Amino acid sequence: MDLDRPAVAGRHILDRAVHPPGPGVLGPDDTSPAMIIRERCPTMTGQPHHTGWPGDFITVQPSNGTMWIEAGVRGVAPLxxxxxxTVLHGSWDVAGLAPSLQxxxxxxxxxxxQLSTTFRYTHDTLWQGLHWLTERSQAVFGAHGLGMRYPLPAGHVN
Structure with missing residues (x-):
């Protein structure tokens, strides 16, 4: 797969965008291609992506007309x-989605x-239909629309 050309999977098109967090890389293997958009880590320049990547990352993987988007474990910036x-839009900056929110x-x-300062862990935001993909959670987008999945509970240290 060539990073300089858009990847097409069914109706979905993944196009590499130039963005501040870092370059998109393909992986983890040739049998299930994915685009991994990772946070820049100067000490890791030129290194391949792996599960212990020191920065945050988002994995986008098309499969049978469905798009799977998974957030990394660091939770630096929700997507x-x-x-x-029927078009999925995503951004790390909610202002970038302003035309969709009008x-x-x-x-x-x-x-x-928010007004009562009763915060909870959620994919919901101040606008109906706008969700945020938080650390370790997953979004599934396909013919059924957008579905959000919470991560398994994190282990607690005693």
Whole structure:
């Protein structure tokens, strides 16, 4: 797979974007291609991606008409996701999704939680239909729309 050309899987197109976090790399193997967008780590310049990557990363993997997006374990910056007209849009900056949010109503439950400082771990945001992909969680996008999956509980240290 050539990083200089868009990757096509069914109806989905993955195009490498030039962005501040770092270069997109393909992996983990040839049988299940994925695009891994990783945080820049100066000490790792030129190194291949691996599960112990010291920075944060997002993995995007197309499979049978479905797009799987998984967040890394560091949780440095959540990825905001919204679907408009069967197109999935994502950005680390919610302002980048402003055109998609113009007609989107507020999520009243989240507004109340924010105003009452009753915070909870959630994929919900202040706008209905706008979700954020937090550390270790997964988004699944396909014909059924956008589904969000929470990660397994983290182990606690005694």
């Amino acid at each position: 905001y996701l919204i679907v408009t007209d 007609q989107t109503p507020l999520n009243e439950h989240e507004v109340v939680r």
